[in-house]
Amino acid sequence: MPELQVGEHRFSVAPGSNLLDALNRNGVSVPYSCRAGSCHACLVHCLRGEVSDRRPDALSAAQREQGWRLACQCEVVDDVQVAVFDPLLDGSPAVVEAADWLSPSVLRLRLAPERPLRYRAGQHLVLWAGSVARPYSLASLPLEDRFLEFHLDCRLPGAFSDAARRLEVGDSIRLGELRGGALHYDPDWCARPLWLLAAGTGLGPLFGVLREALRQGHQGPIRVIHLAHDASEHYLAKPLAALAVNHPNLTIELLTAAELTAALAQLRLVSRQTLALLCGHPDRVDAFARRLYLAGLPRNQLLADVFLPRG
Numbered sequence: 001m002p003e004l005q006v007g008e009h010r011f012s013v014a015p016g017s018n019l020l021d022a023l024n025r026n027g028v029s030v031p032y033s034c035r036a037g038s039c040h041a042c043l044v045h046c047l048r049g050e051v052s053d054r055r056p057d058a059l060s061a062a063q064r065e066q067g068w069r070l071a072c073q074c075e076v077v078d079d080v081q082v083a084v085f086d087p088l089l090d091g092s093p094a095v096v097e098a099a100d101w102l103s104p105s106v107l108r109l110r111l112a113p114e115r116p117l118r119y120r121a122g123q124h125l126v127l128w129a130g131s132v133a134r135p136y137s138l139a140s141l142p143l144e145d146r147f148l149e150f151h152l153d154c155r156l157p158g159a160f161s162d163a164a165r166r167l168e169v170g171d172s173i174r175l176g177e178l179r180g181g182a183l184h185y186d187p188d189w190c191a192r193p194l195w196l197l198a199a200g201t202g203l204g205p206l207f208g209v210l211r212e213a214l215r216q217g218h219q220g221p222i223r224v225i226h227l228a229h230d231a232s233e234h235y236l237a238k239p240l241a242a243l244a245v246n247h248p249n250l251t252i253e254l255l256t257a258a259e260l261t262a263a264l265a266q267l268r269l270v271s272r273q274t275l276a277l278l279c280g281h282p283d284r285v286d287a288f289a290r291r292l293y294l295a296g297l298p299r300n301q302l303l304a305d306v307f308l309p310r311g
């Protein structure tokens with residue numbers, strides 16, 4: 001049986017064991033969220049030996065070279081020594097600058113990073129509160145905002161949401177790996193219709209993309225649709241309306257869950273040049289995407305990031 005070593009601890013594990021499960025089962029706490037190779041909450045450092053990796057493409061060549069692996073995607077096939085991601089050593093520090101409720105369930109967290117973070121609108125990173133790590137998307141803009149902003153859905157209980165509700169100004173938090181998903185703004189899209197379809201806090205990264213598009217002088221029509229459980233959860237209604245006042249090419253539609261089916265049935269493409277960016281819960285993103293394909297949107301013009309719940 002292969003031997004798995006972490007620090008001074010050694011365990012024998014069944015060949016082919018999932019590395020994440022093997023570590024957690026043996027008392028080495030490794031956080032995880034998606035279990036799909038997308039969030040990177042489960043990073044471990046491979047110090048000796050090699051594991052069988054189902055998704056080597058999920059990490060950059062440089063990260064793989066340095067020995068980083070996603071535990072959820074790896075199987076133990078041989079003796080191996082790993083070190084878990086230590087947020088104090090491997091992450092970077094930030095301080096809570098503001099924690100405000102934008103709606104009954106959406107918490108806006110503004111963090112001041114100790115070191116400047118280079119990112120683009122729409123990216124996400126892993127936030128660490130103590131030993132709990134979860135992926136969250138940036139709602140801020142690198143050139144405009146001196147803080148990092150996140151919109152956290154705290155409607156349901158959850159390890160990170162519970163910790164986030166208790167955060168106060170001045171508290172420390174660690175930032176894990178910065179990741180790029182599908183969401184971004186490309187200046188080449190300047191004249192094309194741009195649709196930003198968000199469910200819940202999926203609006204956070206799309207708000208960043210929207211502001212980036214406007215900052216870069218997007219000329220084509222921009223349509224923002226925000227789907228929320230109910231009207232009280234249209235948490236950016238005011239700032240969106242304020243942007244629309246100054247940008248005649250921007251239209252905002254606020255939908256509640258009860259209105260979704262009827263609204264989707266009426267969704268028509270005005271131009272085959274339309275680009276659609278989608279974000280939020282997988283079921284909602286799927287519903288938007290299916291309707292857009294039916295309406296004739298070419299697949300390569302749809303970019304989506306899904307907020308995979310914890311696997």
Ligand SMILES: Cc1cc2nc3c(=O)[nH]c(=O)nc-3n(C[C@H](O)[C@H](O)[C@H](O)COP(=O)(O)OP(=O)(O)OC[C@H]3O[C@@H](n4cnc5c(N)ncnc54)[C@H](O)[C@@H]3O)c2cc1C
Pocket residue numbers: 033034038039124134135136137138150151152153154156157158159160161162181201202204205306307308309310
């Ligand atoms: C790339 C990416 C970016 C993301 N960006 C954002 C973002 O910007 N904003 C955002 O709000 N979310 C975002 N998410 C989703 C977020 O990371 C997950 O929802 C995360 O699991 C929340 O962590 P948690 O610790 O609060 O909940 P978890 O503890 O991870 O629980 C996950 C879900 O299970 C439920 N649950 C937990 N324990 C129990 C129990 N005992 N019984 C029943 N149900 C339970 C919780 O209510 C919760 O809904 C993103 C996800 C990904 C993959």
Ligand code: FES
Pocket residue numbers: 031032033034035036037038039040041042043070071072073
């Ligand atoms: S990448 Fe492994 S848990 Fe998300």
